[in-house]
Amino acid sequence: MARQPEGPxxxxxxxxxxxxxxxxxxxxFASHRDLARTLERALRRAQVPMAFSAGFSPHPKISYLGxxxxxxxxxxxxxxxxxxxRCDPEALRLALDAALPVDxxxxxxxxxxxGTGSLADRIDTSVxxxxxxxxxxxxxxxxxxxxxxxxxxxxxxxxxNGLKDINARPxxxxxxxxxxxxxxxxxxxxxxxTPAVRPDDVLAALTAVADLRPPLPPRAVREAQGRLDDxxxxxxxxxxxxxxxxxxxxxxxxx
Amino acid sequence: xxxxxxxxxxxxxxxxxxxxxxxxxxxxxxxxxxxxxxxxRWALMYPDxxxxxxPNQGLMILYEVLNERGDALAERTYAVWPDLAGLMxxxxxxxxxxxxxxxVRDFDVLGxxxxxxxxxxxxxxxxxxxxxxxxxxxxxxxxxxxxxxxxAAFNPEPVSDFVDCAVLGDGEQAVGDITDVVAxxxxxxxxxxxxxxxxxxxxxxxxxxxxxxxxxxxxxxxxAAVTRTRDDVPVKVGKRTVMDLDEWxxxxxxxxxxxxxxxERMSVEIFRGCTRGxxxxxxxxxxxxxRERTITxxxxxxxxxxxxxxxxxxxxxxxxxxxxxxxxxxxxxxxDRYEGTNTSLSLPSTRVDAFNVTLxxxxxxxxxxxxxxxxxEGGSERIRRVINKTVSKEDLVRTVTTAYANGWRQVKLxxxxxxxxxxxxxxxxxxxLAVEVIRAGREASGQKDVRCTVSIGGFVPKPHTPFQWAxxxxxxxxxxxxxxxxxxxxxxxxIGKSIGLRYHDGKPGxxxxxxxxxxxxxxxxxxxxxxxxxxxxxxxxxxSYDRWTTAAQEELAPFGVDLDWFTTRERTEHEVLPWxxxxxxxxxxxxxxxxxxAINEEEVADCRWTPCYDCGVCPTMGTxxxxxxxxxxxxxxxxx
Numbered sequence: 001m002a003r004q005p006e007g008p009x010x011x012x013x014x015x016x017x018x019x020x021x022x023x024x025x026x027x028x029f030a031s032h033r034d035l036a037r038t039l040e041r042a043l044r045r046a047q048v049p050m051a052f053s054a055g056f057s058p059h060p061k062i063s064y065l066g067x068x069x070x071x072x073x074x075x076x077x078x079x080x081x082x083x084x085x086r087c088d089p090e091a092l093r094l095a096l097d098a099a100l101p102v103d104x105x106x107x108x109x110x111x112x113x114x115g116t117g118s119l120a121d122r123i124d125t126s127v128x129x130x131x132x133x134x135x136x137x138x139x140x141x142x143x144x145x146x147x148x149x150x151x152x153x154x155x156x157x158x159x160x161n162g163l164k165d166i167n168a169r170p171x172x173x174x175x176x177x178x179x180x181x182x183x184x185x186x187x188x189x190x191x192x193x194t195p196a197v198r199p200d201d202v203l204a205a206l207t208a209v210a211d212l213r214p215p216l217p218p219r220a221v222r223e224a225q226g227r228l229d230d231x232x233x234x235x236x237x238x239x240x241x242x243x244x245x246x247x248x249x250x251x252x253x254x255x
Numbered sequence: 256x257x258x259x260x261x262x263x264x265x266x267x268x269x270x271x272x273x274x275x276x277x278x279x280x281x282x283x284x285x286x287x288x289x290x291x292x293x294x295x296r297w298a299l300m301y302p303d304x305x306x307x308x309x310p311n312q313g314l315m316i317l318y319e320v321l322n323e324r325g326d327a328l329a330e331r332t333y334a335v336w337p338d339l340a341g342l343m344x345x346x347x348x349x350x351x352x353x354x355x356x357x358x359v360r361d362f363d364v365l366g367x368x369x370x371x372x373x374x375x376x377x378x379x380x381x382x383x384x385x386x387x388x389x390x391x392x393x394x395x396x397x398x399x400x401x402x403x404x405x406x407a408a409f410n411p412e413p414v415s416d417f418v419d420c421a422v423l424g425d426g427e428q429a430v431g432d433i434t435d436v437v438a439x440x441x442x443x444x445x446x447x448x449x450x451x452x453x454x455x456x457x458x459x460x461x462x463x464x465x466x467x468x469x470x471x472x473x474x475x476x477x478x479a480a481v482t483r484t485r486d487d488v489p490v491k492v493g494k495r496t497v498m499d500l501d502e503w504x505x506x507x508x509x510x511x512x513x514x515x516x517x518x519e520r521m522s523v524e525i526f527r528g529c530t531r532g533x534x535x536x537x538x539x540x541x542x543x544x545x546r547e548r549t550i551t552x553x554x555x556x557x558x559x560x561x562x563x564x565x566x567x568x569x570x571x572x573x574x575x576x577x578x579x580x581x582x583x584x585x586x587x588x589x590x591d592r593y594e595g596t597n598t599s600l601s602l603p604s605t606r607v608d609a610f611n612v613t614l615x616x617x618x619x620x621x622x623x624x625x626x627x628x629x630x631x632e633g634g635s636e637r638i639r640r641v642i643n644k645t646v647s648k649e650d651l652v653r654t655v656t657t658a659y660a661n662g663w664r665q666v667k668l669x670x671x672x673x674x675x676x677x678x679x680x681x682x683x684x685x686x687x688l689a690v691e692v693i694r695a696g697r698e699a700s701g702q703k704d705v706r707c708t709v710s711i712g713g714f715v716p717k718p719h720t721p722f723q724w725a726x727x728x729x730x731x732x733x734x735x736x737x738x739x740x741x742x743x744x745x746x747x748x749x750i751g752k753s754i755g756l757r758y759h760d761g762k763p764g765x766x767x768x769x770x771x772x773x774x775x776x777x778x779x780x781x782x783x784x785x786x787x788x789x790x791x792x793x794x795x796x797x798x799s800y801d802r803w804t805t806a807a808q809e810e811l812a813p814f815g816v817d818l819d820w821f822t823t824r825e826r827t828e829h830e831v832l833p834w835x836x837x838x839x840x841x842x843x844x845x846x847x848x849x850x851x852x853a854i855n856e857e858e859v860a861d862c863r864w865t866p867c868y869d870c871g872v873c874p875t876m877g878t879x880x881x882x883x884x885x886x887x888x889x890x891x892x893x894x895x
Contacts, residue, residue, distance in 0.1 A: 026280070027276075029269055030276050030513050034276050034514055035513070037513065037515070040565075042565060043565070044566075045562065045564070070275070070276075071270050102281075103281065
């Protein structure tokens, strides 16, 4: 039998909280691991009563959902934590936000609604906004149209096993172009899956179909994540939790 | 002199490189002070990669001490990896600080902390990227004063062409004195230019300005004399010693990086200095006397630091932490305080002593029980007498067995090879020891899965130690002994599979030896290696032994000396050593006697528990040993 540490097991998880946070500014250069470390330390500084796993190496109960790549900013990163003492979600949000660097903002914190299923099941799509300094709308617009009109756009993707050709087109549920202050902006809705198609891959696809070559590094921001419905809109993944909470409060008020 | 941020020019480059997070700054507890408000601006550099440099305690302490002054600001800069360095050169972006992304060139002082000599080429790379002339003599009033610190600064001669001055000893008070001198000189309108500034700095205790000392050489290639060239600078430069560590509780707000670093924990220095007298240990020799922080001082630093950082592990640092006079009580009371908080406390490698297992058990009560590390350093009892780190084989096996019996599964043992008087047999005893440790450990724990890792590297003789006269073992000797050790460990696979062997080959050690005991002539070798593309010499993927040996051969030949002359040659008693005019407080005659005793395998006891052995430090430096116990204790923290 595996050895167990002496003493009582750690206190159980009594509440799960789902958090949406943003990474902005200089911290878009933080990797998933960098952010995970930073979040765990901030939870300790904020004195959040985390629940821990059992065993010789107890770990705080934190589940991360697919993280935006290093170099990309995001307004919609999600994480779920388990605590051993019930917490007020808004108080926790404020405390955690204060403990994190300014470029990481805790935007929402809701209690996981019972019976609403897992958070991961509510996220299958990302909405990206990619600023392309040095590119005009007149250059971007036709490239996007050409891309959307294609069925197969092959791009080379760097994977653990070297470069691999993938078709970037099927994952893209929608794409459009706009312009702000003379800078073209690509809006793209991408289904998450394997192989993962990221903003870089979409840009590589635009190079492939229309020879679009941004002169400066593009700046990507993930604006939202969620489940893509048949109308092409992305649903708020925390919606079901909020609905449960509203219902509870409604019942409470009725009594 | 604008102090404007280079970040907008840097940002596009960051999208094209590895681990960009290391260049963006914004670490927890970092700060950016207004440029105009500071009379004296310091750029503090650790000349290695960010992941190695950020956790460095020395730099963190000085950063905070300087930033607490109203008239000073300090920012940090680290060695830039070649991928970014290439882009910076292409795009005209100079060496910058990670805090304000200000050009290093714009600061008044560039302080560089040398924990190891292998960072020298990174200094040249940073100076070049910064647009600061490589040679100190080519700098003018507008260039930063380049100050070297850290343990390697006790022999800065190999980099004396490139630095303006070196600070010997503890930096906490020295940086304040330097700031005062620079502030006064600037406010007076820079009278006498850079030469006058350096002359004033040379009169600050602990500051050495190489340009005011001339070195002459004899026909045998050795130094004939080192003489000062101005009579207003000291004949011998003494080191700085901070006497009351409780008055300097830094870092109060330790920096917490977003990026991964080599130490994912907070550190609290529990004492400074060591009088155990291990003869190979430069740190133990140059940081005397022992000065303890009190148990209550340590308790409040741990408390404040954890609150400020959110770390889950605290390392209690010093050169031999189990020697703190209150360590038993400290371990127990800290473990009590943090019971149930998943906070773990750890000691760095310790001496081989059963008491240390008890300590480690206590410290790991609340958190993760990782491996235990002991440092016997020498393979045989004989060689351990030579290095003055005596422990019998029986005690060693018993201690490690106790650790296994207490539930530790992984024990790491640190050794050196190439020690003075060492033979193959001394090194082969390491294998016997490891085998016995595993046998006894399996028996004591009743488990097959106990593991022992032997970590071994080549010994490099260092200045200001009794081994400063010793012949360094050649790379071939080191590699031969490592090879036979590996064969001996693997001779019996049933045991050998439980023993891991980690080692570094002998070549980098030879170059470290050249740089450690080199004189001013070695500067040309460093410059040549850097010009040929050498940097990050502490990293095996960047280090090129051939580049160093070629440069050494060609640059040293005109002086009639070579690499061997600096490394594998034993020095005689009265040879003028390049660092003789730099005073660590140790009496050279005492060092020589201790060297002779080493050869005769005679031990010296620790002066904390036995009479003074006259190393010279306390009387020379006007200091004294400061140890407890204080009789105080840690009260439980109130729950918030």
